[in-house]
Amino acid sequence: MGYPYHVPVMMAEAVDLLNLGPAKIAVDATLGGGSYAREMANRVGSDGTLIALDRDPAAIEASRQLLESALPNIIVRQENFGNLDTVLNEIGISRVDAVMMDLGVSAHQLEDPGYGISFASEGRLDMRMGPDALLSADDLINRWPEAELVGLFKRYGEERWCRRIARRIVESRGRRPIQSAKELSEIVVAAIPPKFRSRRIHPATRIMLAVRAAVNDEEGALTDGLRAAIQRLRASGRLVVIAYHSVEDRIVKTEMNRHSGRCVCEPPVIECHCGKRRAIQILTKKPLAPSQEEIINNPRARSARLRAAERLPD
Template sequence: MSSTEAGPPVQPPVHVPVLLERVTELLAPACAEPGAVLVDATLGLAGHTLAMLDAHPGLRVVGLDRDPDARAEAGRRIEAAGHTDRVTLVPAVFDELPDVLDRLGIAEVQGVLFDLGVSSLQLDRPDRGFSYAADAPLDMRMDPSGPRTAADVVNTYPAKELSRVLRIYGEERFASRIAAAIERERAQEPFTSTGRLAELVRDAIPAATRRTGGHPAKRTFQALRIEVNDELGALTRALPAAVEALAVGGRVVVITFHSLEDRIVKQELAAGAADRTPPGMPVTVPELGPVLRLLTRGGEAASDEEVAANPRAASARVRAAERIRRAA
């Protein structure tokens, strides 16, 4: 889809990939051999993909992204770097990974990268409705053809369900107050803009709380974005599929930006690295031994220098694991 079909033309944002050096270092041992395949499950503006292609001349990349604007801009950047013949762009959510590989006839891959959260392109285009920094339509769909917008959630969810979304996905301790305020206000006039919602959230939160912790609407906007795009559900489905797709020696690398994502990744990778041999057995039962070897000590953060240069890296954490055997 062209940029004119997907939305009004904009200047390409300055794109600084988060944790680029560490990600390429973690993926390098698995992707160095000619013919290796890396799935960039969240292609975005292709920053990580371009670095990997530059570093490994024999690497092939399958890039997934549900956002047509992101795919179009990534395609331009990949073409400008001379790597078009080594990249396959696919319009898909990352939990569709098994079907994508099946359609492409790829039995196993050497690497899978997830860079979760909202992309630079989505944040930097106010008309997409992801940001509370500018008044815009209350949308937040990563796929603009998706069936449900943030306005749909705000205007139609019962207050109890809306409170649950804000509390769980936004970790918002004033979720009930915000949901009640939304319910009162939408009865007068439905919400259509980010500005009106951000103002309501600010007014619903106690004044003392508003003075710390950044913009008062940050957690509410995060929660709505996750709900609209089913981000945690997709991640829960995608991670086991990614591990299953890895060849022995293949690596999965995941960048998260909040504790909800990080918890899912931590638990899934830890489960794969666990020895399920029953206690008391003298040796590990091979078919019950670990499938993964953890490559990071917990969730590794960006350096102070990187955060100073790219504030969006402040909340980023990376976890990685290597496949050490086939499942029984």
């Protein structure tokens, strides 16, 4: 495996919160470079079971050998965690003790130009994390109607300049197709008036995240994955999720609230219809953030927000 495939974020805090111990059954839903999985495997020991999933075949290939030699009871699957329910049915496991989701992309996916994800990538505009994604960023950026681009940038990117950006994209692709993430990010930056360009983050960040999220149906997978995880946890089992941007974190917060018995209907609420139920207790009143020291050592950790919950008895 090339080093570093991925520097893990908030690992000590997250794995402690999973409350693992000998003979437990744990799921690492986002295997990546396998650092979390190795630590989880150590904690469940040789009597335990670790189920490790990633939708990216490169992550599976990079980590499988290392993990399979470290733990006899490890099941590694190239799968979208949105299908967690089906995977557990196929393996024949009904309840688990812990589920870990360390969302987003790995450093490997960001840095390898083949994924076409990072701002600097001159490779083909792609952004698919795995072959299960139904469309590529090329399909979306060069074919979606302008109004749909505006809707995506507004909703998922929370981008104030969504109309101008969509217009510039449509104008540019009218001359010739937009070919790379670098080209796309340059068009986005040019569409934002200079005095409104963020100096804190790359000004195209929100748009790039929105495109990546749509390409990989990150919202759908996360909602399905969280619901399956909560349903499959044993009483006192733990769910820990680390999100890297606000829209993703809001989905985690809303699903956790809904399953902790809090109403998540949009106000005004005349009659609750959100399907709230009391299945979990939230352990993190506010999301945990990485320490300053971790951010200095690994700046990519800075946007991480960790939320944890414990399953209540049925």
